[in-house]
Amino acid sequence: MSAVATSRTARGGLQIREPRDALAGALFIAFALAAGAISATYPLGSAMRMGSGYFPLLVSTLLGLLGAVVLLRSLSFGRVERRAEGPAFALRPALCVAAGVVAFALLVSDLGLLLATLVLTLLCGLAHRQVRFAELAGLGVVLACFGGLVFAWGLGLQLPVLPG
C-alpha cells in the first residue's frame, strides 16, 4: 500500500491532483473559448455604445480565466501526497434515460401520448439496476392512463392521445 504511494509521489513533474477539477476547468475553458470566438465575430462597439459582442466577450474572458485557475489549482508540479479519485460515470442510466426521453419526443406527435408514455417508461426503466419487465409494463400502463386523463383531458394540453 505505502509502496505504491511512495512510487507515485516519488515521480516528479506534472501531476493531476484533482481529476474532477481538472475536467471541470477544461470544460469551462472550452466553453469560454467557443463562446469567446463566436462573440468576437459580433460587433463589439465601444464601452459607451456596446455592441452585441461586448458583454458576451467580457463574460467569456472571465469564464476562461476562472477555468484556467480551476485547472491549474488541480495540478501539482512535483510531489503528490494524496491523489483524489476521478469521477466514475454511469453510462447505462445516462443512455437509457436520454433514449427514453428522446423516443418520447420523437413519437408523441405521431403515435400519441399513450404509446409514447409506454415506450418512455420501458426505455427509462432499463436505467435501473433491477429491471422487472412485468412491473415496468404495469407502470407504463398506469402512467399512460394517468397522463392521458390528467394532462390531455383534465388540463387540456394540446397533446395527441391516440395514434393518428
Add this chain to the structure above:
Amino acid sequence: MDLWANLAVGFEAALTWSNLLYCLIGVTLGTLVGVLPGLGPVATIAMLLPITYGLSPAEALIMLAGIYYGAQYGGSTTAILVNLPGESSSVVTCLDGHAMARQGRAGVALGIAAIGSFVAGSLAILLVAAASTPLAEFALSFGPADYFSLMLLGLVAAVVLAQGDLLKALAMALLGLLLGLVGVDVNSGEERFTFGLPQLADGISFVVISMGIFGIGEIIANLERDESRSPLSRQLGRLLPTRDDYRRAWKPVLRGAGLGSLLGILPGGGAMLSSFASYLVEKRLARDPERFGQGAIEGVAGPEAANNAGAQTSFIPLLVMGLPSNAVMALMVGAMMIHGIVPGPQVMGERPELFWGLIVSMWVGNVLLLLLNLPLVGIWVRLLAVPYRLLYPAILLFCCIGVYSVNNSLFDVLLTVLFGLLGYLLIKLRCEPAPLLLGFILGPLMEEHLRRAMLLSRGDPSVFVTRPLSLTLLLTLGLVLILCLPRLRATRQAAFSED
C-alpha cells in the same frame, strides 16, 4: 395604518375560492416533493410551469410559491421518521429529529416542527409585508448602475453562501450568464449563439434548462446511487408536545424565526442556510450542548422554524427588486415573465391585488399546512414506501410533457436531454448547478443595465463608484468576499463536525 389596508387587499384576493384551491394544491404538492427524496422544489416548479399557462397570474404564483414553502414542511417529515432529509434544508433536522423518533417521540418531533414552522412562517410573512413597501419605494430610486451593482452583489453573494467550491460556483454562474444571452439581442436585433437555428432565436427557455439540469441530470445522478433507507419508525406516539416541550422550544423557535428571516433575505440564503445557522446557534446557547444529537427538541424546533422563515423572506428581494436570491426564486421570475409581469418595485403599485394576495396566501398556506400536515402524516409516510424505480419514470414523464407542452416542440425536448447530460456531467464534477440557473436568469438583465449605465455615463466606468448607492453595494460585495467567506462557509461543516 397602510399595512393593514394592504393586508386587507391581500386577504380579499387570497381568500377567493380559486386562489384558495391553488394554494391548497401548491402546499400539498410541496409537502409531497418535500417528503420524496430525489425530487426537489426546483424540478417540481419547472415541471408545473407549463400547466400554469391557463391560470391567472395570481393563481399561478400562489401555487408555485406554495410548493416552495410546503416543501420545507414536508422535508422535516422524512428527516424525522426515516433519517433521510427530503430537502437539503432539513439535513440538520435528521440529527435530533430522528434521535427523538428512536426514543418513540416521533410524533412530538413532527408536532414541534410543524408548530415551530408555522409560528416562524407567520412572523416572517409579517416582516415581508411590513418591509416591502419602504423597500420598494427605495428600490424605485435605483439607476441602471445601481441595479448592475446590486445584481453583481446578488450573484456573487449567492455563490459565496451556496455550498461547494467557490471558484467552480462562480464559473457556473458565468456559464449561466452566457447561456442566458442566447437568442436575439434586444438592442441590436442581432442573433447571438443561435447557430442559425430558428428555435433558438427567442433564447433557451428556462424550463428547458431547469428541467434538464435539475430534473433529468439529477435523476441520472440518483440512479447510480444505492437505495438505502433506514427502517421506518412506525410508532408516532403523541403528536402534541407537552408543556415541558413548549418550555424548551419557544425560545429556539423565536430565535430561529429571527435568524431565518434575516438569512432568507440575503442572496443565496433562503431555507437551507437558515436551518444550518440556527442549529449551530442553539447548540452554542444550550446549557447542556451534549444533549444535541441525542434528541434535543431545541435542535428540531430552531432549524425547522428557521428554514420556514427563510423560505418566506427569500421572497422579499424577488418581490421588491425583481432580484432572485436562489434557484427557486429564479424560476419564480420566469413564471412572472410568462404571465407578462416584469418583476420589480413597480409590481406593488401596478398590481396590488397580485402582490398582497401572494403575501397573504403564503400565510393562508402556512395555516393549511399546519392543519393538514399532522393528520396526514400517515399518508406521507406510506408514500415513502414507493421505491425510486417506480418514481423516476413518472418524474421523467412529467418533465417530458412539461417541456413538450411549452411550445409543442420536439427541439425543446432534445435540448432538455442535452442539458440533462450536461447537468449530470457537472454534478459528477461537483459543480453546483444552482448558480448556473441564477446566472441564466440574471444574464440578460445585467447586460441591459450595464449597457444603459455605460450609455448614460458616456462610456465612463467610474459611474459604478461615484453613485453612492452603487458604491455602497460594491463595497458590500467586497466586504462579503472578505469577511463572510470563511465564517459562513464553515457553518455547514461545523453543524456536523462538532458532534
